[in-house]
Amino acid sequence: MNCLEERILKDGVVKPGNVLKVDSFLNHQMDVALLDEMGKEFKRRFADKTITKILTIEASGIAIACSAARYFNNVPVVFAKKSKSINIDGDMYVATVESFTHKNVNQVVVSKRYLNEGDHVLIIDDFLANGCALQGLISIAESAGAKVEGIGIAVEKGFQIGGKVIRNMGYHLESLAIVDSMDDQTSTINLRDQD
Amino acid sequence: MNCLEERILKDGVVKPGNVLKVDSFLNHQMDVALLDEMGKEFKRRFADKTITKILTIEASGIAIACSAARYFNNVPVVFAKKSKSINIDGDMYVATVESFTHKNVNQVVVSKRYLNEGDHVLIIDDFLANGCALQGLISIAESAGAKVEGIGIAVEKGFQIGGKVIRNMGYHLESLAIVDSMDDQTSTINLRDQD
Numbered sequence: 001m002n003c004l005e006e007r008i009l010k011d012g013v014v015k016p017g018n019v020l021k022v023d024s025f026l027n028h029q030m031d032v033a034l035l036d037e038m039g040k041e042f043k044r045r046f047a048d049k050t051i052t053k054i055l056t057i058e059a060s061g062i063a064i065a066c067s068a069a070r071y072f073n074n075v076p077v078v079f080a081k082k083s084k085s086i087n088i089d090g091d092m093y094v095a096t097v098e099s100f101t102h103k104n105v106n107q108v109v110v111s112k113r114y115l116n117e118g119d120h121v122l123i124i125d126d127f128l129a130n131g132c133a134l135q136g137l138i139s140i141a142e143s144a145g146a147k148v149e150g151i152g153i154a155v156e157k158g159f160q161i162g163g164k165v166i167r168n169m170g171y172h173l174e175s176l177a178i179v180d181s182m183d184d185q186t187s188t189i190n191l192r193d194q195d
Numbered sequence: 196m197n198c199l200e201e202r203i204l205k206d207g208v209v210k211p212g213n214v215l216k217v218d219s220f221l222n223h224q225m226d227v228a229l230l231d232e233m234g235k236e237f238k239r240r241f242a243d244k245t246i247t248k249i250l251t252i253e254a255s256g257i258a259i260a261c262s263a264a265r266y267f268n269n270v271p272v273v274f275a276k277k278s279k280s281i282n283i284d285g286d287m288y289v290a291t292v293e294s295f296t297h298k299n300v301n302q303v304v305v306s307k308r309y310l311n312e313g314d315h316v317l318i319i320d321d322f323l324a325n326g327c328a329l330q331g332l333i334s335i336a337e338s339a340g341a342k343v344e345g346i347g348i349a350v351e352k353g354f355q356i357g358g359k360v361i362r363n364m365g366y367h368l369e370s371l372a373i374v375d376s377m378d379d380q381t382s383t384i385n386l387r388d389q390d
Binding site: 023024028029030031032033036058062063066067070074075076077078079083105110112113114164190 | 204218219223224225226228230231253254257261262264265269270271272273293305307308309356387
């Protein structure tokens with residue numbers, strides 16, 4: 001059992017509607033020592049891949065991606081932005097992403113300056129549920145002509161469709177923790193055995 | 196001249212309307228080695244302070260705050276969120292913040308679980324212009340009964356009012372780079388001498 005799995009069982013909170021709150025250590029308050037361990041684990045799982053860039057999405061993916069980058073020779077981290085900012089040039093890749101958490105639809109953008117043909121991309125994100133955000137990032141990377149070498153997720157909701165869809169598309173997807181089921185009545189979280 | 200100042204002069208791009216684009220290394224694509232140097236420099240400038248928590252705001256502040264936390268004994272990083280998420284409990288501190296970049300007004304929230312009386316807070320953010328975001332973070336920290344020990348900014352626009360206002364309020368504010376003026380016609384950036 002890795003450090004993230006242990007932490008989810010210790011501090012994760014199950015809320016009604018299959019919501020798993022990890023905001024005491026991952027996506028509101030962040031434990032940087034844990035983030036470092038997670039970065040090291042991503043390196044172990046993608047040790048055979050040559051990565052030139054890490055792609056993530058604001059906001060919760062950023063810290064995880066930066067921690068991972070330290071273990072991949074300090075490659076640049078690019079984070080997709082959720083709305084058009086006047087500080088981004090007009091020339092960008094765009095994907096449309098539906099948020100399970102926020103119940104809305106966002107345009108997700110990455111400047112064409114920062115993803116290129118020839119890039120070998122590791123995509124990192126905090127949660128994988130229905131896979132919409134991830135498919136947006138994949139679409140952006142492939143629009144750039146970059147190769148998606150792998151996808152690293154902190155917490156996969158194994159009972160939702162996203163992981164299966166992405167793996168069926170042939171991507172090398174690694175999730176540090178996979179929640180197979182949870183119950184807010186009994187406060188139980190069942191993690192898939194990955195050892 | 197520190198590493199951030201050097202990088203701004205090398206790769207910063209001046210756009211009309213006093214916009215300084217640092218998105219090739221700081222707030223869209225991120226150079227994690229630079230972030231690490233910035234974290235080290237914040238530690239040097241706040242070496243005499245005992246910090247129990249770092250407070251920042253999504254999204255661009257997160258990577259800088261996490262890099263800094265490594266130099267402050269891995270204290271937890273809390274990032275304020277820009278809109279109410281269904282994944283945050285109702286019990287939170289709220290501030291209203293106007294964004295110069297996005298020309299809009301946001302509610303900024305921090306869960307009451309993650310800031311407490313007795314916390315000694317270092318506030319970190321990427322940009323300081325008119326100071327609205329920063330005043331929101333200060334307000335949140337003080338609502339919690341926490342002590343703001345210092346404020347670390349990556350890039351201060353020295354020709355806007357924010358820095359002066361915050362220093363006049365008595366806060367220990369350190370900006371790694373202070374832009375005194377810039378000109379998009381000549382692509383010049385003048386940094387305040389801090390040596």
